[in-house]
Amino acid sequence: MIRVIPCLDVDRGRVVKGVNFVDIRDAGDPVELAARYDAEGADELVFLDITATHEERDTIIHLVERTAEEVFIPFTIGGGLRTEEDIRAVLAAGADKVSLNSAAVRDPDLVERAALRFGDQCIVVAIDAKRRADGSGWEVYLAGGRTETGIEAVAWAAEAVRRGAGELLVTSMDRDGTQVGFDTDLLAAIAEAAAVPVIASGGAGTLEHFAQAVTVGHADAVLAASVFHDGVYTVGEVKAAMARDGVPVRR
Amino acid sequence: MTPGGSGPIIALLDYEMSNLRSVGKALERLGARVRVAARPAEATGVDALVLPGVGRFGAAMERLQAHGFTGMLREAAADGTPVLGICLGLQLLFDESEESPGVPGLGLIPGAVRRLRTDRKVPHIGWSEVDWRHGTVLAPEDGGPADRTYYFVHSYACEPVDDGDVRGTATHGVGFVAAAGRGPVAGVQFHPEKSSRAGLALLGRWLHGVATREVMPA
Numbered sequence: 001m002i003r004v005i006p007c008l009d010v011d012r013g014r015v016v017k018g019v020n021f022v023d024i025r026d027a028g029d030p031v032e033l034a035a036r037y038d039a040e041g042a043d044e045l046v047f048l049d050i051t052a053t054h055e056e057r058d059t060i061i062h063l064v065e066r067t068a069e070e071v072f073i074p075f076t077i078g079g080g081l082r083t084e085e086d087i088r089a090v091l092a093a094g095a096d097k098v099s100l101n102s103a104a105v106r107d108p109d110l111v112e113r114a115a116l117r118f119g120d121q122c123i124v125v126a127i128d129a130k131r132r133a134d135g136s137g138w139e140v141y142l143a144g145g146r147t148e149t150g151i152e153a154v155a156w157a158a159e160a161v162r163r164g165a166g167e168l169l170v171t172s173m174d175r176d177g178t179q180v181g182f183d184t185d186l187l188a189a190i191a192e193a194a195a196v197p198v199i200a201s202g203g204a205g206t207l208e209h210f211a212q213a214v215t216v217g218h219a220d221a222v223l224a225a226s227v228f229h230d231g232v233y234t235v236g237e238v239k240a241a242m243a244r245d246g247v248p249v250r251r
Numbered sequence: 252m253t254p255g256g257s258g259p260i261i262a263l264l265d266y267e268m269s270n271l272r273s274v275g276k277a278l279e280r281l282g283a284r285v286r287v288a289a290r291p292a293e294a295t296g297v298d299a300l301v302l303p304g305v306g307r308f309g310a311a312m313e314r315l316q317a318h319g320f321t322g323m324l325r326e327a328a329a330d331g332t333p334v335l336g337i338c339l340g341l342q343l344l345f346d347e348s349e350e351s352p353g354v355p356g357l358g359l360i361p362g363a364v365r366r367l368r369t370d371r372k373v374p375h376i377g378w379s380e381v382d383w384r385h386g387t388v389l390a391p392e393d394g395g396p397a398d399r400t401y402y403f404v405h406s407y408a409c410e411p412v413d414d415g416d417v418r419g420t421a422t423h424g425v426g427f428v429a430a431a432g433r434g435p436v437a438g439v440q441f442h443p444e445k446s447s448r449a450g451l452a453l454l455g456r457w458l459h460g461v462a463t464r465e466v467m468p469a
Contacts, residue, residue, distance in 0.1 A: 001378045001400070038447055043378055043402075069276040074402060074445045094272040096404075096445065119306055121374045121404045166374060197376055220377070250378045250400045 001248045002214050003043035003221035004235055005199065006228045008033060010079075011050050013059035030063055034071040037228070040235040041251060042073060046099065046169075046223060049079035061093045068094025076124055078169075087114050091122060099169055101126040102142045105149055105156070108163055115164025124199070125165035129153035129186055130173040138186055145173040157190045168194055169223065172202040177226070179205025187217030199223050207233060207241035214247050258282035259461045261301055262294035266314040269305040273444040274337065281455045291323040299461040300327055302438075304339030308364065308407070309351025311339055321357060328359050333435045333461050341431065341438025342409055350407055360433045362411035371424035374406040379421040381429045381441070387418045388460035389430055389437065389453055398449050401429075401441035408440060 009016040014028040026032055034045050047067075049060045057080060067075055077090045078099030087098050104111050104125050115123045128145060129138040138153035157168055170190050172183035182203045191198045200219035204210060204227050213219040227233050239249040261283045263275050275285045278301070288294035302324065304311050315321050328334055336344050345356045348364035356364070367373050380400045383390030391398050408427035411417055418430035418437065430439045437457070443450035 001380075003377055041397075065272065068270070068272040072273065072277055072444055072451060073447050074404075074442075092270065094270050121376060121406075167376065195372055196374075197372055220372070250397055 001043075001250050002219075002242065003199075004041070004210070004238055004242075004249065005044045005046055005221055005223040006037045006042050006235065007046040007048055007201070007223050007225040008229075009048050009050050009225065010060070010063065011052075012056050013051075013063050016050065031066045031070050034067055034075065037235060038071050038073050041239055042235045043250060044073055044221070045071070045075040047075060047077050047079075048099075049077060051080065061089055064090055064093035064095045078124070078126055084110070084113055084117060087118065091118055097122040097124050097167070099124040099126045101128065104160060104165075105140060105142060105151065108159065111160055111163040111165055115166070120164050120166035120196075123165055124167045124169050125157075125160040126169040126171065127153055127157060127160070127190075128171045128173050129183075131183070131186070137189070141173055145176070153186070154189045154193050158193045161194045161196050165196060167197045167199060167220075169199040169201060170219075175203025176201075178203055179227070181205060181209040182213040182217055182219070182222075184212055184217035187213060187219050191218035191220075197221060207238060208245070210238050211242045211245035211247045214242070215245065256282035256284070258284060259298035259458055260284045260286065260296070261299050261458075261461075262286050262288040262297040263301050263303070264294065264315075264318075264320055265289045266311070266318040266320060268311045268314050268339070269303045271303060274301060274303050277444040277451055277454055278458070281451065281458055283458050289318060291319045294320075294323065297332075299333040299335065300324065302334060302336045302340035302343065304337065304343060305404075306339060307350055308339065308342060308348040308356070309354040311343055312351070312354050312356065315343065315357075324357055325359065328434065328436050331435050333457075334359070334437070335457055336436075336438030337444070338405065338440060338442055341440055342407060344431070344436055344438050345409055345411075348407060359436045360409070360411055360416050360431055360438075361413060362409060362416070362431075364407050364409050366407055367405070367423060367425065367427060369424035374404060375423040376404050378402050378446075379423060379429070379441075381419040381421050383419040383430070384417060387430070387432065387437075388456055389418055389432075389439065391449075391452060391456070398452065401439070401443065401446040401450055401453075403429075403441045405440055409438075 197220035
């Protein structure tokens with residue numbers, strides 16, 4: 001079945017851009033929001049920790065512990081994880097997976113060490129990619145699309161898998177925030193090159209876009225943030241639309 | 252963990268091969284009184300044992316042994332104490348695994364663990380519907396497909412020698428055993444503690460079976 005994954009941005013333990021659920025007591029509480037998404041049928045959750053200062057990063061550990069105790073679907077922590085010790089602490093607190101982005105690009109060995117130590121299945125490598133102007137594939141970017149790396153995205157995806165990534169979270173920086181649909185060319189190229197599940201991210205705007213990520217982009221899961229947080233669609237509506245288009249989902 | 256309700260007392264075996272937080276909290280939410288046990292002495296006088304597990308078969312057997320749990324699990328099974336294995340915990344109940352050749356498993360369910368032979372992506376990560384066999388306490392009595400759909404993360408699957416030990420199957424390009432059991436011993440390949448409502452309901456049915464005993468075997 002294809003997974004539908006809401007992504008929550010968390011800063012110092014609080015959700016940024018909180019969801020306007022009816023009757024919610026605290027729209028900034030990640031755990032309460034996570035429980036609501038679970039009730040709506042979310043298959044998994046991603047928390048992206050955007051806390052800038054390292055001193056305040058203990059807040060994420062506390063968040064992980066509370067989530068593991070109260071929300072009974074898998075969840076991934078991404079953002080700011082740089083070392084094996086960072087990864088160990090988050091997994092030990094109860095996260096199911098970690099998502100590595102810049103740390104993996106800067107230190108590809110980290111993927112290998114982490115996969116060996118904690119298991120491939122809990123190591124997600126996140127790739128932010130932008131189409132190259134000359135049409136020669138896609139470029140890996142860091143820092144939310146600000147830093148160019150000179151690395152080609154499909155080649156990096158294949159390397160990340162060779163080094164032990166259990167899943168790839170692929171975000172199109174061209175499409176992120178545009179709501180014009182996922183970059184299905186990018187997704188299909190990476191799905192072809194990598195024998196692990198691909199999570200599609202960046203560009204969801206209409207209900208049809210989600211199925212397209214799967215039928216055209218061959219993604220194994222779809223991730224979105226704002227369409228859920230802004231209340232444009234519920235997880236249930238997305239799943240119903242995917243099912244109508246012949247994509248198998250849990251509902 | 253703090254004592255939960257007035258339900259059965261469950262020893263959750265801690266042999267450093269998985270995070271116990273979600274399993275423990277799920278059981279407590281369902282009324283169980285959970286004791287996290289790192290040694291056999293901490294797992295005495297309980298109604299049932301839960302054997303979780305994530306990681307490699309060989310390393311897990313080594314840790315189980317180091318914590319003194321292998322003998323205790325075999326005795327418990329012989330005494331009729333219910334045991335529930337989760338994920339790798341299910342695989343450990345078998346004789347051996349392709350993942351760690353030469354390492355004997357607990358041998359509580361005859362059979363071997365083999366790598367998923369499928370043209371689909373491995374590890375199998377995600378939600379799959381389970382086709383339950385009749386007569387197991389683990390199966391839901393009614394409900395729709397979502398009530399039989401659980402979250403899996405695995406590269407290996409169990410192959411019981413006796414088809415009568417199969418409790419449920421699922422498909423990932425190829426059919427595989429999603430749940431198995433023999434006498435008081437049972438296990439599920441998926442993670443009920445990560446399977447939302449359907450998973451909590453399954454744990455609830457198993458706890459009910461533990462409390463009443465009459466519906467065993469699982």
